[in-house]
Amino acid sequence: MVDVGGEFQCERAHAEAASSPTTAEAAPIPPRKIIHIDMDAFYASIEQRDNEELRGKPVAVGGSSARGVVAAASYEARRFGVRSALPSVTAKRKCPYLIFVKPRFEVYKQVSQEIRTIFARYTPLIEPLSLDEAYLDVTGNLKGMASATGIAKEIRAAIRAETGLTASAGISYNKFLAKLASDVDKPDGLFVITPDMGPGFIETLPIAKFHGVGPATSAKMNRLGIHTGLDLRACDLPFLIKVFGKAGRFYYWIARGVDERPVRANRIRKSIGTETTFLEDLTSFVAMRHVLAELAAKVWRCCEAARMRGRTVTLKVKYSDFQIVTRSRTLPAAIACVEDLGEAGITLLAPLMPPPKGVRLLGLTVSNLEDETTDVPYHPQMSLAL
Secondary structure (H helix, E strand, O other): OOOOOOOOOOOOOOOOOOOOOOOOOOOOOOOOOEEEEEEOOHHHHHHHHHOHHHOOOOEEEEOOOOOOEEEEEOHHHHOOOOOOOOEHHHHHHHOOOOEEEOOOHHHHHHHHHHHHHHHOOOOOOEEEEEOOEEEEEOOOOOOOOOOHHHHHHHHHHHHHHHHOOOEEEEEEOOHHHHHHHHOOOOOOOEEEOOOOOHHHHHHOOEHHHOOOOOHHHHHHHHHOOOOEHHHHHOOOHHHHHHHHOOHHHHHHHHOOOOOOOOOOOOOOOOEEEEEEEEEEEEOOHHHHHHHHHHHHHHHHHHHHHHOEEEEEEEEEEEEOOOOEEEEEEEOOOOOOOHHHHHHHHHHHHHHHOOOOOOEEEEEEEEEEEEEOOOOEEOOOOOOOOO
């Protein structure tokens, strides 16, 4: 696999999503016009754009060795069942003619910035989710355009003209539905979910397709007889909170097409981390200590650049059989230096030694972040013609 060192692994905002209205009825708010732009097979499409010999062929970005993992797959490869996070050996078995390409993250970042520059022509309210997708609030946009669909069409055309890539767009009156809409007509598609369409669209949607409902939660819902949006809507709020905790409120409202989360231009980072997969399994504590020191250095550089400090350190260990173990420790004060970060990681690793089997991957993450200039923790606030 590719060492993702230096790449931020920010937690998705499950907690931030966990709460639209807090009363029995949603307070009326002015309708928003939200666009979700999702680049099509972003990494793989860039590789095909830059190398004409790869065009029209099944391409996987990632390592081709026995230890490798697919980071991204072209649509030609996806037809064979190749997807991101799939072990390279499995991907090759599914698609014998699969072409592996080493990732070029600096190129992907540069192209991502070009695309965000296009977004900024229309609105300053841009919330990136990753290098290849973002929410845009175009309710009041810089060009004074009344139609969010018209804006999405212009943005997709500009992306194609200026980068040679295609993007899919979802347009709706909230973030949850815009995200769902962008998946409807991929690749190179556009889909609108109007306020009139929202409830009906959600009714027939399988729970596994709900953005914000992961595989484990989906399986739990299925065991409770919740298979579709209509099933979820039939559950009352006290039941969902009892079974799913704070997230139950989020599930209750999205089943009704309600999502009041704003598009946040300055999205608060919730964690900073990195991980690396080894070509050969590690069994030596000394070797793993050395790796943790390198990971700590990478994470600390990111913390310095973001001017953030964290109190919680999480260690991730993946064994040779793909079993994953995580260990966390929350400190009374923010970590002050890279040495302390490295030592915290080693403290978490020590009880796992000697390892019961070879270690395939180590990861280190800092969360519970604080702005170093204020020493005050960040606490995310929750908050139409399309």
